[in-house]
Amino acid sequence: MSKYGEKNIKAYGNNYTTMTPGPFAKFLRTCVVYQFIRFIIINLKMLVVVKKSH
Amino acid sequence: MARVVVLGGGVSGHTAATFAAKWLGKNHEVVVVTPNSKWNWIPSNIWVGVGQMTKEDVTFELEPVYKKAGITFKQAKAVSINPEGSESSVKPFVTIEYTGQGKAGSSENVEYDYLINATGPKLNFGATPGLGEGSNLGEFTVSVCTADHADHASHELQKCIDKMKKGERQKFLVGTGHGMCTCQGAAFEYIFNIEHELKKAGVRDMADIKWISNESFLGDFGVGGLHMKAMGFAVSSRIFAESLFAERNVDWIIGAHVNRVEKGKVHYELLDGTMGEETFDFSMLIPPFAGVGLKAYNKAGEDITSSVFAPNGFMKVDANYAAGSYENWKASDWPSTYQNPTYKNMFACGIAFAPPHPISKPMSSPNGTAIGPTPPRTGMPSGIMGKTVARSICDLILKGENAPLHKASMAEMGAACVASAGKGLFNGTAAAMTIYPVVPDFEKYPGTGRDTDYTFGEIGLAGHWIKHILHYMFIYKAKLNPGWTMIPE
């Protein structure tokens, strides 16, 4: 888990120069409490864009 | 009494027709001509394609909805337009051919005062040998472009999962099936949903998953990529896309024009001119899109298709089609009213309008093969365009011919996109993104072309919840249930 994404990196392959999430970033993605807060924030941000577009 | 005829009951046409019917009331008539009896919430086809939803979950019967709204429904496909009428008809009309309602195969001329062309794309499988014939999917690959295609894809996927469970390694190839495709976002969603399902089925280690697309860089998505604010930086979508591919162990081939498909193998040409082949056990390749092939005739019956439609079959509107090379492109090239320049009572919205040029920089291989995404017209812009066109037409009818037209340029409009990366109430994820504006305006926003205060993206469970809620919300809205007008496009 700790080296979750890193093990897929292939030296000098297609994906050698990108970033991969660490365990904390990965945890936050499905942490219900954190994601609930993000849910509200993302919805508000989207509403602003929707409003600007109409 | 005026008659508004809407061709196409998809995202854009359905939005236009339902708002026009509401705003015009009973004194005027709105007619929808569309070949399928059912409406399809296309974005959720991705979940049908991995067996997480059924065809029935993403479709519903249109007739009762149109009855409720007072809209005349003709289950038919438009064949041609006579914008000047004909020798026997003073009024302009559309020739339609029924596909249902007990009249399949019979033709009718439907006169109109105002016409909205929202016929969406022809799925042009036939452009790549082996991918299909005309608009029909071939036998070697699958598609998620229609609910039926997605249902078929799900069964094929299940067969591969069964083989993997028996110890047989499988190769998955997902992406675009031609050098001039759009809709990379749908393929992106599908590849990560497959990866997620394989993990859930406990067979991920038996699968090699590869992406193939015509983008010159991963994360281009047909909009020339985008920069999003993250960690205090304006970060390119390329970094985010590559990161997700690396994390999920999905390899990629980009800048590829798939030029032939055969059983278990695609042949492709790359932007550097080299040729390659890739084998697969399961492949979903998005076909290129074209206009649906409507013809146009003048009063004398002469063919004027080439003056009404662009060579790709999409209808010409108020765009600048003479912008020339990439260096000369401007945000103002993009149409805002979607009115045909010759016939002012004719409009085209959603995928059916002819864009002035791509959004991504056009590229070609040393052999002269054009390889690059054509511009996407996703759900939100398609819905907004439909509503805007309906508003303009209603004003022309109710306030008079000189009423100003409403505007909704993709260069001044944002889009909210939620790309599913796996379904699940607690373990699902999706990339939730907004992009503002859709078409970059490098004069207004030097450098990135976009306002990074309103262009953002992040991946997580929240995105999945939003995607799931949008599924129910848009189907609720499309069924015209109470309060439907409050739900934005």
Ligand SMILES: Cc1cc2nc3c(=O)[nH]c(=O)nc-3n(C[C@H](O)[C@H](O)[C@H](O)COP(=O)(O)OP(=O)(O)OC[C@H]3O[C@@H](n4cnc5c(N)ncnc54)[C@H](O)[C@@H]3O)c2cc1C
């Ligand atoms: C698999 C997939 C996933 C997608 N996911 C997303 C997403 O997550 N978010 C997003 O914003 N967008 C998404 N899109 C894009 C979105 O579906 C389109 O932007 C949208 O459907 C375009 O609307 P439209 O009305 O122009 O075309 P459509 O919705 O395709 O509607 C066109 C209609 O015209 C009808 N028609 C065709 N020929 C004729 C004819 N001759 N006469 C009359 N009617 C005709 C068709 O039957 C159809 O009903 C996705 C697309 C695909 C394929």
